[in-house]
Amino acid sequence: MTDKYDALKLENQLCFPLYACAKEIVRKYKPFLDEIDLTYTQYIAMMVLWEREKINVKELGEYLYLDSGTLTPVLKKLEQKKYITRTRAKDDERNVIISLTKEGEMLRDKAVEVPKKMSACINIEPDEAVWLHKILYKLLEQSK
Amino acid sequence: MTDKYDALKLENQLCFPLYACAKEIVRKYKPFLDEIDLTYTQYIAMMVLWEREKINVKELGEYLYLDSGTLTPVLKKLEQKKYITRTRAKDDERNVIISLTKEGEMLRDKAVEVPKKMSACINIEPDEAVWLHKILYKLLEQSK
DNA sequence: GGCAATTCAATTGCATACAATTAAACTACC
DNA sequence: GGTAGTTTAATTGTATGCAATTGAATTGCC
Numbered sequence: 001m002t003d004k005y006d007a008l009k010l011e012n013q014l015c016f017p018l019y020a021c022a023k024e025i026v027r028k029y030k031p032f033l034d035e036i037d038l039t040y041t042q043y044i045a046m047m048v049l050w051e052r053e054k055i056n057v058k059e060l061g062e063y064l065y066l067d068s069g070t071l072t073p074v075l076k077k078l079e080q081k082k083y084i085t086r087t088r089a090k091d092d093e094r095n096v097i098i099s100l101t102k103e104g105e106m107l108r109d110k111a112v113e114v115p116k117k118m119s120a121c122i123n124i125e126p127d128e129a130v131w132l133h134k135i136l137y138k139l140l141e142q143s144k
Numbered sequence: 145m146t147d148k149y150d151a152l153k154l155e156n157q158l159c160f161p162l163y164a165c166a167k168e169i170v171r172k173y174k175p176f177l178d179e180i181d182l183t184y185t186q187y188i189a190m191m192v193l194w195e196r197e198k199i200n201v202k203e204l205g206e207y208l209y210l211d212s213g214t215l216t217p218v219l220k221k222l223e224q225k226k227y228i229t230r231t232r233a234k235d236d237e238r239n240v241i242i243s244l245t246k247e248g249e250m251l252r253d254k255a256v257e258v259p260k261k262m263s264a265c266i267n268i269e270p271d272e273a274v275w276l277h278k279i280l281y282k283l284l285e286q287s288k
Numbered sequence: 289g290g291c292a293a294t295t296c297a298a299t300t301g302c303a304t305a306c307a308a309t310t311a312a313a314c315t316a317c318c
Numbered sequence: 319g320g321t322a323g324t325t326t327a328a329t330t331g332t333a334t335g336c337a338a339t340t341g342a343a344t345t346g347c348c
Contacts, residue, residue, distance in 0.1 A: 005252060007259040010191045010207065014266070014273055015169045017280035019184075020209040022166035023305075024287040025159045030306090040163075041334065047154045057297060063154065065164040068297050070335050077333090094296040094343050108149060115151040122158070123286055124279075129158055132279055135272055136161035142267055143168040167335075174336090185304065201327060212327050214305050221303090238313050238326040 028121050032114045036107060037081070041066075041074050043111070049084060049100045050108050056095040065143070083107060172265050176258045180251060181225070185210075185218050187255070193228060193244045194252050200239040209287070227251060 010016055026040045033043055048055060048063050057068055057075070075098060078084045083104035089095040124132070154160055170184045177187055192199060192207050201212055201219065208215070219242060222228045227248035233239040268276070
């Protein structure tokens, strides 16, 4: 019951369900993120800022696995919305420092509801979630 | 050691590593897919075609979790490359039938090397891979 | 000190993704 | 048989993503 093309079957891929699952879950975030007027990419960028307050684009990109080509427009949007500021570092003008504004800080209290609402949408056993989390980070480590 | 914002920490998310992991793995495909001049989206579309030969856009979208807004331009590209044809169904002109061409069929022999090369790039225990596959499909089921 | 190499963010070009709308075709129902 | 509702792709508009390039700033090295 095997043929030489088995490896090409969609159902035999590991990448495909990963790709599809990520998209579907990000899509589920949308209604909740709409309430606080953030896209998913803006949301994860804010997440880092809430932890760090100040960070440059390169380091932010390392956290998020995104490059400046993606981040620059996202950060400009967040700047427009007054959640962050973008300023060249005095000591090294190549670096653009992203800083949280007071408005950005305040958004945190509204955003904290998002993960709560999401967890109600994803039906997964707690121990499976822990496992999945672990294995995904193990795979991510390989990309560094 | 917990605070009210713990749920907002990037490292506590399940969606983020899923999202990042999917992107990183798709990126790892790129050099192999470049060799056969396919993008990842074109590749997974071809994968379905190699299994099905004929399918309409809607049903293809259900397999791939993609809508016509994404698929139409992808399929037009594959048509340009002569791997598929797009024709309105005689019996119901709303349906666009995607069919594999002989060139598309022939590409399969080259494409079958891609999963082989990829598996050498992803370092994961076989039983973990099976488990991951299972849990991802379980999550995907919830999006139907 | 001066120049080559490196670093960083921004830009460009291309390819997704998806929500919302549109237009054409078909179905149901009377 | 006519019309309202439904279905299917395509289109439009917005937001990513990423490779490659650019330009400014900095560092290394002699």
